[in-house]
Amino acid sequence: MLHRLxxxxxxxxxxxxxxxxxxxxxxxxxxxxxGDPAVxxxxxxxxxxxxxxxxxxxxxxxxxxxQYFSFLGxxxxxxxxxxxxxxxxxxxxxxxxxxxxxxxxxFALVMAMLISIPLAGIAATxxxxxxxxxxxxxxxxxxxxxxxxxxxxxxxxxxxxxxxxPVGGYGLADxxxxxxxxxxxxxxxxxxxxxxxxxxxASTIASLGSDYVATARSxxxxxxxxxxxxxxxxxxIPTISVIGVNLGYLVxxxxxxxxxxxxxxxxxxxxxxxxxxxxxxxxxxxxxxxLFVIVVGILTDVIYTLLDPRVNFxxxxxx
Amino acid sequence: xxxxxxxxxxxxxxRRSTRTRSLKAWYRNxxxxxxLIVVGALVLMAVLAPVIAPxxxxxxxxxxxxxxxxGAHWLGTDKYGRDVLSRLIWGAQVDLxxxxxxxxxxxxxxxxxxxxxGYFGGWFDSIVMQIVDIFFAFPxxxxxxxxxxxxxxxxxxIYLAISAISWVAYAKIVRGEVLVVKKQDYIVAARxxxxxxxxxIARHIGPNVMSQAIIYAMSDIVLDIMAIVTLGYLGLGxxxxxxxxxxxxxxxxxxxxxxxxxxxxPGLVIVVTSLGLSWIxxxxxxxxxxxxRK
Numbered sequence: 001m002l003h004r005l006x007x008x009x010x011x012x013x014x015x016x017x018x019x020x021x022x023x024x025x026x027x028x029x030x031x032x033x034x035g036d037p038a039v040x041x042x043x044x045x046x047x048x049x050x051x052x053x054x055x056x057x058x059x060x061x062x063x064x065x066x067q068y069f070s071f072l073g074x075x076x077x078x079x080x081x082x083x084x085x086x087x088x089x090x091x092x093x094x095x096x097x098x099x100x101x102x103x104x105x106x107f108a109l110v111m112a113m114l115i116s117i118p119l120a121g122i123a124a125t126x127x128x129x130x131x132x133x134x135x136x137x138x139x140x141x142x143x144x145x146x147x148x149x150x151x152x153x154x155x156x157x158x159x160x161x162x163x164x165x166p167v168g169g170y171g172l173a174d175x176x177x178x179x180x181x182x183x184x185x186x187x188x189x190x191x192x193x194x195x196x197x198x199x200x201x202a203s204t205i206a207s208l209g210s211d212y213v214a215t216a217r218s219x220x221x222x223x224x225x226x227x228x229x230x231x232x233x234x235x236x237i238p239t240i241s242v243i244g245v246n247l248g249y250l251v252x253x254x255x256x257x258x259x260x261x262x263x264x265x266x267x268x269x270x271x272x273x274x275x276x277x278x279x280x281x282x283x284x285x286x287x288x289x290x291l292f293v294i295v296v297g298i299l300t301d302v303i304y305t306l307l308d309p310r311v312n313f314x315x316x317x318x319x
Numbered sequence: 320x321x322x323x324x325x326x327x328x329x330x331x332x333x334r335r336s337t338r339t340r341s342l343k344a345w346y347r348n349x350x351x352x353x354x355l356i357v358v359g360a361l362v363l364m365a366v367l368a369p370v371i372a373p374x375x376x377x378x379x380x381x382x383x384x385x386x387x388x389x390g391a392h393w394l395g396t397d398k399y400g401r402d403v404l405s406r407l408i409w410g411a412q413v414d415l416x417x418x419x420x421x422x423x424x425x426x427x428x429x430x431x432x433x434x435x436x437g438y439f440g441g442w443f444d445s446i447v448m449q450i451v452d453i454f455f456a457f458p459x460x461x462x463x464x465x466x467x468x469x470x471x472x473x474x475x476x477i478y479l480a481i482s483a484i485s486w487v488a489y490a491k492i493v494r495g496e497v498l499v500v501k502k503q504d505y506i507v508a509a510r511x512x513x514x515x516x517x518x519x520i521a522r523h524i525g526p527n528v529m530s531q532a533i534i535y536a537m538s539d540i541v542l543d544i545m546a547i548v549t550l551g552y553l554g555l556g557x558x559x560x561x562x563x564x565x566x567x568x569x570x571x572x573x574x575x576x577x578x579x580x581x582x583x584x585p586g587l588v589i590v591v592t593s594l595g596l597s598w599i600x601x602x603x604x605x606x607x608x609x610x611x612r613k
Contacts, residue, residue, distance in 0.1 A: 021453030032469045144593035146545050146565075148552050149586035152572055156583070160576050252458025256549055270461070271553060274468050286465050290456040297456075 004305050011301055015294055022294070026287040027071050030058065030279060041084065041279050054084070058279075080287075081280040085273075090284045093269060098288070100170060101265035104254055107181050108188035109243070115193045120200035120235075121227065127205055135201070139194035147253045151187040151260035158183060168262035184261040188253055192246065199242040203235040210234070237308045244300025248293040351602020357595030361588075365411035374402035376409040376562040385578060394584060397570050399560075406562035407585060413563045415592070417477055418544035422536050424482040429489025430532050436490065437497030438520055447490060454487045463546050467555050474557060477550065481543055488539065489532050496528035530607035537600030541593040548589055564589055 033040040038054040054060075059067050074081065080090040123135035159167040171180040207213060208231055216230045255267030262268070266285055273281035345351055364371065373391070380400030388395040394403035436447040454462075466480035500506060501524065509519050550556035551565025559566060564585040571581030 017449055018452045018456060021449065022456050025453060025457070029465060029469055032466075034471065140594065140597070141590065143597065144541075144590045146548050146552075146568075146586065146589055148549060149568055149582075149589065152568065152575065152582050153586070156575050156579055160579075248456070248458040252460035255458075255460055255464070256553065259553060270464070274464065274555070282465060282468065286457065286461055289458060289461050293456045293458065 005302065007305065008298075008302065011298055015298060018294055019291065022287065022290045023072060023075065024068065026283050026290070027068050029283060029286070031064075033279075036060075037279075041277050043277060057082075057084075075287075080284040083273075083278055083281050085276045085278045085281075090281050093281065094266070094284055094288060097264060097266045097269045100263060101251075101254055101258070101267065103177060104181055104184055104188070104258070104263065104265060105247075105250060107178070107185035108192065108250060108254070109247075111185050111189035112192045112196055115189055116196040116200055117232065119193070120197045120204055121232075123197070123201045124204035124208060124235075132201075135197065139197050142190055142194040145191065147187060147191045148256050148260050150190050151184065151257055154183050154187055155260075168260075170263050180261075181263070184254075184257050184263055187257050187260070188250060191253060192250055195246055196239060196243060199239045200235055203238045204231060207231045207235045237304065240307065241300055241304050244297060244304070247296045247300075251289055251293065345602075345606060348602045348605055350598045351606065354595045354598030354600075354602055357591060358599060361411055361592055361595065362415060364408055365415050368408045368412050372402075372405040372408040374405040376401060376405045377560040379560075385574065387578070388580060394580065395578065397567075397581060398574065401560075401562075403567070403581060403584070406567055407564070407588060409562040410564045410567060410585065411588070413557055413561060414544055414547055414565075414589075417474060417547050417557075418540050421478050421481040421543040421547075422485075422540050424478065425484075425486040425489055425539070426532065426536050428482070429486030430493045430529065432486065433490035433493030433495075434497050434520055434524060434528065437494035438501055438516070438524060444494070447494070451487050451491055454484060457484070459484060459542070459546065460549065463550065464553070464555060467550060472555065472558055477547060477556065481546060485539060485542070488535065492531050492535055493528050496531055497524055500524055500527050534600055534604045534607060537596055537603060541596045544589065544592060544596075548585075 030037045036051070036055075038051045038058065038060060039046050042050055042054060059070055062070070078091060080094065082088060083090055083093065119135045119138065123132040126132060155167050158164050165183045166180055169180055171177050212234075213226070213230050216226055221230070254265065255270060257263075258265045258267030259271055266289065270282060270285040272278075273285065373393075378401065380396070382400065383392075383396055384398050384400040386392050386396040386400075388403075392402050392404065394407065396402055397406070432447060436444040462484045463477075463480045466483055467476050470476035470479055506519060506523055509523050510516075514522075547556060548563070548565030548568070551563045551567075552569045554566070554569065556565055557563045567585040568582045571578065571583070571585070575582055
């Protein structure tokens with residue numbers, strides 16, 4: 001088992017230039033602002049004193065490379081700078097918002113699986129049959145609907161008409177959170193499941209036609225036991241990497257969905273910062289999200305390797 | 320909604336097909352025809368907006384605000400008394416124009432960069448692929464939202480923001496294609512025959528690798544339209560009072576309990592648009608890579 005994880009150090013090493021690149025991109029964002037960044041950030045609130053103070057705070061008076069290295073140095077100490085609006089350390093606000101978004105993402109992922117596994121199973125048992133067609137229509141629509149609009153439609157149907165779930169917010173008590181996150185997570189799940197269904201359907205069809213399923217059948221297994229132990233387990237492997245590479249997209253979607261449902265996570269933090277022109281907060285959230293995507297990418301590779309015993313043998317077999 | 324990475328993976332899957340290009344009769348391709356009809360109708364609606372829209376899309380009439388559908392205002396009026404149908408029709412102009420235009424720069428720049436990286440390989444390729452990896456770490460919406468903020472509101476910023484991100488996908492697709500094509504005998508022969516690198520890329524490689532990029536472009540237009548309406552919904556898109564589908568949904572959300580159709584209808588139009596475009600994409604991929612479908 002463990003020797004299969006020997007690729008991890010190399011994988012981590014490969015992530016280093018990407019992480020550095022991400023910090024450079026985030027650092028350079030401030031310099032993309034037209035003209036003097038300090039003037040651009042302050043907008044009409046910029047008095048000469050405030051501009052000078054902000055230039056000092058952002059370190060804009062130093063040469064570019066020096067600015068980058070001090071930015072990087074502060075990052076390594078966990079210092080993301082202070083909010084330009086209320087001067088609180090951004091890291092504080094960030095770590096308050098992060099669990100909310102993580103909970104939303106996890107919930108959405110679970111729901112996406114709950115939607116996708118049965119639908120892909122239904123579609124794969126009789127490809128091109130009526131039920132497959134139904135599933136295909138669902139995936140087509142799921143892809144064509146803007147995420148935020150799905151959210152609004154769910155609010156309309158489930159909250160306003162059926163009064164089942166709240167129209168927004170996160171709830172006060174810990175026990176409320178799941179209830180409040182249900183619709184936002186469902187929204188994200190609906191827009192993510194077409195991708196998962198597509199992958200899972202294809203791999204389930206391949207798995208159903210494989211020798212090991214034929215063998216299991218000939219030994220007398222069938223029904224849900226066969227489906228779960230033989231078909232799904234193998235079909236899930238390629239799907240995991242599909243989910244992994246798309247998680248970044250899920251994160252991007254959650255930014256918008258948090259806005260629709262007024263959830264106090266990273267997305268709301270970022271959009272509030274955008275409207276307040278709070279540049280350090282915007283930078284930090286973007287950086288944090290990118291790092292999160294990189295980490296998830298590595299984790300996916302690890303899970304993939306652990307789940308797929310063939311990874312060490314040959315890749316020909318899988319094709 | 321399909322994700323950029325998923326589209327990319329699918330495009331790469333399609334690449335495995337052989338390179339024969341027997342152009343089947345395009346008119347016998349149902350999904351292409353259906354897509355062309357839908358998108359054609361929408362484009363026609365956008366172009367004819369000044370003629371067919373019954374009212375001025377931005378003219379306020381506060382005495383007639385929030386009218387229910389029916390009468391002179393088929394789809395009712397919004398909170399400023401603007402005719403919803405007219406805003407919907409004019410909105411097509413804004414959303415389709417930006418959607419189609421935003422694809423152009425990344426299509427060209429990404430394809431050129433990807434072709435050069437794939438063809439020459441070496442350090443240039445490593446650097447390009449490193450940059451591609453870095454850009455892939457940022458979710459599309461995060462990057463678009465931040466860049467539109469940084470560059471300032473407006474249509475040009477939207478073009479630039481989308482271009483700055485989506486070239487990556489084209490570069491990756493075209494590079495992958497070039498890696499396959501450049502090993503083919505006819506390319507080797509062309510080089511041995513004394514053709515310059517530039518001519519080989521332009522005459523022999525280019526035409527053979529572009530089909531996947533073109534197919535991807537169709538789904539990319541959908542992504543871009545989604546990004547534009549999302550920006551509009553977030554209040555970061557085209558400035559009001561210009562009619563735009565995303566901001567119409569935002570305006571309608573306020574009155575979801577009393578006037579549900581205001582947020583619903585623009586969304587339905589977006590769904591129809593993206594269905595039409597993905598049908599064209601499916602049809603094109605049938606035509607351009609006929610071996611793919613089993």
